[in-house]
Amino acid sequence: MRTMGTEPHITVKDLTMAYGNYVLQKDLTFTVNRGDIFIIMGGSGCGKSTLLRHLIGLKAPARGAVLYGSVNFWEAEPEERDRMMRRFGVMYQSGALWSSLTLAENVALSLELYTTLKPAQIREIASLKLALVGLAGFEDYYPSEISGGMKKRAGIARAMALDPELLFFDEPSAGLDPVSARLLDDLILELKESLGTTVVVVTHELASIFAIGNNSVFIDPTEKTMIATGHPVRLLEECGHPTVRNFLTRGEARAEAKPGENPAPCFLA
Amino acid sequence: MAQPGLRIEKEDVGTLRLFLDGEWKLANNIPSPREVEGILSAEPDITRASFDTNGLEGWDSGLLTFLLSVMDQCTLKKVDVDRDGLPSGVNRLLALATAVPERQGARRGEARVPFLERVGVSAIDFRRSLLDMVAFIGETFTSFVRLFTGRARFRGSDMLLILQECSADALPIVSLISLLVGLILAFVGAIQLKLFGAQIYVADLVGIGMVRAMGAIMTGIIIAGRTGAAFAASIGTMQVNEEIDALQTTGVSPMDFLVLPRVLALSLMMPLLTIYADLMGILGGLIVGVLGLDLSAMEYYQETKKAIGLTNVWIGLFSGFVYGVLVAMAGCMRGMRCGRSASAVGDATTSAVVTSIVSIVVATAIITVLCDILGI
Numbered sequence: 001m002r003t004m005g006t007e008p009h010i011t012v013k014d015l016t017m018a019y020g021n022y023v024l025q026k027d028l029t030f031t032v033n034r035g036d037i038f039i040i041m042g043g044s045g046c047g048k049s050t051l052l053r054h055l056i057g058l059k060a061p062a063r064g065a066v067l068y069g070s071v072n073f074w075e076a077e078p079e080e081r082d083r084m085m086r087r088f089g090v091m092y093q094s095g096a097l098w099s100s101l102t103l104a105e106n107v108a109l110s111l112e113l114y115t116t117l118k119p120a121q122i123r124e125i126a127s128l129k130l131a132l133v134g135l136a137g138f139e140d141y142y143p144s145e146i147s148g149g150m151k152k153r154a155g156i157a158r159a160m161a162l163d164p165e166l167l168f169f170d171e172p173s174a175g176l177d178p179v180s181a182r183l184l185d186d187l188i189l190e191l192k193e194s195l196g197t198t199v200v201v202v203t204h205e206l207a208s209i210f211a212i213g214n215n216s217v218f219i220d221p222t223e224k225t226m227i228a229t230g231h232p233v234r235l236l237e238e239c240g241h242p243t244v245r246n247f248l249t250r251g252e253a254r255a256e257a258k259p260g261e262n263p264a265p266c267f268l269a
Numbered sequence: 270m271a272q273p274g275l276r277i278e279k280e281d282v283g284t285l286r287l288f289l290d291g292e293w294k295l296a297n298n299i300p301s302p303r304e305v306e307g308i309l310s311a312e313p314d315i316t317r318a319s320f321d322t323n324g325l326e327g328w329d330s331g332l333l334t335f336l337l338s339v340m341d342q343c344t345l346k347k348v349d350v351d352r353d354g355l356p357s358g359v360n361r362l363l364a365l366a367t368a369v370p371e372r373q374g375a376r377r378g379e380a381r382v383p384f385l386e387r388v389g390v391s392a393i394d395f396r397r398s399l400l401d402m403v404a405f406i407g408e409t410f411t412s413f414v415r416l417f418t419g420r421a422r423f424r425g426s427d428m429l430l431i432l433q434e435c436s437a438d439a440l441p442i443v444s445l446i447s448l449l450v451g452l453i454l455a456f457v458g459a460i461q462l463k464l465f466g467a468q469i470y471v472a473d474l475v476g477i478g479m480v481r482a483m484g485a486i487m488t489g490i491i492i493a494g495r496t497g498a499a500f501a502a503s504i505g506t507m508q509v510n511e512e513i514d515a516l517q518t519t520g521v522s523p524m525d526f527l528v529l530p531r532v533l534a535l536s537l538m539m540p541l542l543t544i545y546a547d548l549m550g551i552l553g554g555l556i557v558g559v560l561g562l563d564l565s566a567m568e569y570y571q572e573t574k575k576a577i578g579l580t581n582v583w584i585g586l587f588s589g590f591v592y593g594v595l596v597a598m599a600g601c602m603r604g605m606r607c608g609r610s611a612s613a614v615g616d617a618t619t620s621a622v623v624t625s626i627v628s629i630v631v632a633t634a635i636i637t638v639l640c641d642i643l644g645i
Contacts, residue, residue, distance in 0.1 A: 194358025
């Protein structure tokens with residue numbers, strides 16, 4: 001089993017994200033440690049999903065670097081990058097299941113490509129992964145035949161197929177009923193506990209942020225940079241930045257910046 | 270790294286103890302649960318199974334699948350499973366995997382369908398698809414009725430965009446193909462006509478051939494592959510994204526909003542494209558006539574003018590119009606009836622093109638027979 005220390009798993013340095021000349025976020029610097037459940041949060045349209053696309057290697061940074069361990073992803077050779085990406089599991093916002101494959105085949109594809117397991121074993125593992133997300137018995141369904149929430153869960157099963165050391169979830173519990181959302185949180189915690197998986201979650205479900213997160217970054221669309229990092233519970237207790245306070249209390253703090261004053265960001269170690 | 274090992278021991282009365290050691294990871298060739306299954310079947314007096322994992326060095330999903338199938342077997346043989354010996358992480362994941370029971374009736378069996386049943390099913394499907402086609406034609410018709418009574422709603426800018434896509438944007442490819450078809454007709458004709466010293470009649474052959482039939486047919490086929498396929502793909506994708514449902518709940522008829530402008534645009538533009546294709550074909554014939562048969566351009570022009578006649582032009586234009594309606598309808602119908610997946614969009618596009626081309630050929634045959642009966 002992997003050791004759980006404070007060994008950095010992903011390091012983001014001075015990252016600037018831009019579409020052409022339009023800068024979405026700048027000067028993002030944070031570290032995701034091994035075994036962390038790291039939350040990326042912020043209001044709608046602040047670039048959470050774009051940040052995720054940078055972390056999973058789908059979009060090159062305009063400036064700055066993303067390091068896995070000590071390897072700079074965007075300076076690595078293409079083959080090396082492919083190898084690194086294979087160790088990620090990604091769940092996309094709307095599932096992004098391959099619609100011409102059944103759920104079991106969706107999960108099995110990467111196993112078929114990257115392992116030497118026998119078809120029967122692959123099938124068993126696919127069933128296991130589907131059972132873990134509560135989809136036992138739905139192996140032979142096509143994505144178009146199941147509901148939106150089920151697609152989401154199947155997307156998670158697919159992300160876990162290769163027992164990746166790094167899992168990325170884009171809004172995993174949005175659109176799930178509370179019980180399924182809770183089971184999903186349990187699953188994420190369990191993966192971290194038992195397999196030592198590092199998990200990066202983009203979400204704005206407060207319940208799940210406090211339940212699972214042990215580190216986070218808060219990015220803000222108006223300041224175009226990060227305004228808080230640290231354990232979400234500690235942020236709630238200690239952070240004085242009005243935007244963060246409002247976010248973490250569903251606006252009940254009714255915090256407002258004093259005119260003429262620039263609230264300090266809170267970067268908790 | 271130690272290979273995963275499995276040792277099975279029978280303890281006192283009726284208890285089976287499984288010793289797991291080494292790295293139980295997928296990459297390491299995990300022992301098969303068959304062995305356990307065999308022992309359980311061979312010795313029916315076993316009532317309890319327990320685990321010893323003191324030698325276990327590491328694990329992943331491989332161990333979980335192994336345990337799940339052992340546990341399945343045990344439940345089947347009514348053997349109690351004692352999970353205390355397992356690492357707590359494994360136990361918790363197993364609990365999660367079995368937390369949501371398999372939904373009753375969700376699993377599908379793979380039944381082999383007998384030949385006769387399959388024939389029957391496809392016959393019924395065929396009948397259904399015919400009825401569906403008739404229904405779609407009817408819906409389009411009522412949509413046109415709404416258009417003429419001023420109750421159909423679609424956006425003018427959409428219409429203009431579609432008009433441009435299916436006319437001006439198609440000019441380059443229509444030019445190339447028609448010019449080449451004209452050339453080919455001229456060459457094929459020239460070889461025969463030269464035998465009689467009647468090269469000048471190449472102009473008649475190319476002129477009548479292009480104007481009466483080939484111009485419209487070739488344009489129809491190009492448009493089927495280009496625009497018809499695009500209609501099916503774009504409407505199909507809208508179907509996948511639930512955009513069509515959204516139109517419906519906004520109170521806009523998708524037939525009026527999507528199908529009507531497309532059918533209208535293509536049926537208006539196809540005759541124009543046909544005229545253009547005719548001209549390009551005649552130009553192709555002219556090139557062969559002038560360069561290959563020593564005819565003068567004026568001579569060729571006069572002969573063509575004499576040969577064609579207005580009736581042929583009308584027949585060509587009418588054919589072009591009919592093909593336009595057919596291609597647009599086929600594309601829109603396949604798009605509207607598209608399933609809700611990416612592969613369904615592919616199927617819709619393929620079948621739109623096939624339907625278009627088949628219906629173009631059938632329509633040509635019907636028009637030809639009708640013209641023959643009418644004596645024109």
